[in-house]
Amino acid sequence: MIFAGIDPGSTTYGVALIDQTGRLVRYEEYLTDLVEKDSSSIINFILKYKPSLVALPSGHGLPFIRSKDIDEFKIFLMTLSLTDKGPLHSFLRASRLMNGVTIPSVIELTSVPSHRKKNMIDLGTADKVASAFFYRSMFDSFVLVEAGSKFISVLVVFGGVIVDGLGGSTLPGSAGFMDGELAYIMSQHKNLTKRTIYSSGEFKRALEIVEIFSTYYSRLYNIPIIVSGKRKDEVPFGKKFHFRFKEASVGAAYIASAISGFRFKEYIEMLYSSGTAIDYVEIEEWGEVITWIKTRFQTKTETSDS
Template structure:
């Protein structure tokens, strides 16, 4: 019995297959820029292993929507993008027409163990970050830790306490090596006044590496002190960080974590950890900004 998961990274998509006891059977990566052209081939390559179930790449997350139930509205929620093109759109569309046992996984904002009052952002950590936290929870049997994920573009921080995710800061909220994180409201106001639209290209560039590392280490250290937890630093840029524990692994934790989630949800090796994923809502359910109802209505038209 085999189980699969996919990590939709900024530079590469990682595909993992594990068996019923959690041993890795296969692992491969495809450059992200190639996914729109080879999404069907990538999915077929994964399906050649005949996995019993698959945890889909889930972007901003949805709690356990089956692959064959995905429609344009669900994909718009997962991607939060007006464009119907791009790597995540392409691979989700490839999966949606396959008769396989597959499902989406939640992002941090949808996790029930995160208190409602903390859900003031959409991006508290995307679904792949949840998969990384699941990996360390299950692989190391850790109940309490702060996970600082250091990608080459984005970073994230999550807090796991008593085996549950209780807080998170996603890559468009805190700075990464390439992304500046949250943008000063005054800057957004001035861009708007100058007639410059704020799009994803705007929010994905313009960081300062020295300042981003300083902020990430401050937040992680503060959370570790508050919750009396260790810091784990993961991701391809983890050596930029001077604090925390690091593991040199020959794979992306989110890909293996996704496969572990597939195994657990389907009742196999990691089923005892699945309570960590109890979730509800969707990425736009929790915002309370003025005019947000109009945004929700607009998303339904995408």
């Protein structure tokens, strides 16, 4: 029996396949730039192994939606992008051929207190949850710093569940973070795009904020700080492990196994979740924004059906 997991990285997509004992059977990486043009090659590679379940990649996650039920609105909820284009959009559409399931991001986890979610979206994307699940197989409690090629984030796992986190778009210094005043000024000139927001970032500043956050929780709970990601060796603190695979991809495969009731099912509490990433926003006029978005997708559906 085979289970698969995918890590949708900024530079590469990592694909991991494990058996029912949790042993890594195969691992491959694909350039992210090529995913949008040829998602089918990754899908076909996975299908050769006839996996019982595939933990699908996503940005902001959804709790356990089957691939056959993923429509365009659900793709929006996972990507929070209205462009209809991009490697993740392409892969999620192609994934309908597989027995796949979505996994949650941090904000959807019931273990995270509600006051930490208010007016937030990115407390850590679904691939960060997968990385945490991977290290949960080694540690009961820890702080996980993910230093990727563009983004940096930090999660807190205590007593086997995630209790707090800061995602790339909410952590000063990480690509994706933008000061609210700056966002306002930019928006007066032109519509803000993710490309514009993701062009920012100052790794040195991000490390300062991450170290403050991580050290606080490490001391509070007396737990280790673990550092993963492509730029882990640039982080001057924490424990580092070196694997021949991306932790998030193997962690996602572990999640597929756990959901199916096999290896790692004892850690399933970490995945208890509900809702969507946009459920906790309460700012003025947000309801009008959501109505506009839903109307947009409803119109698209009606147009395509006709």
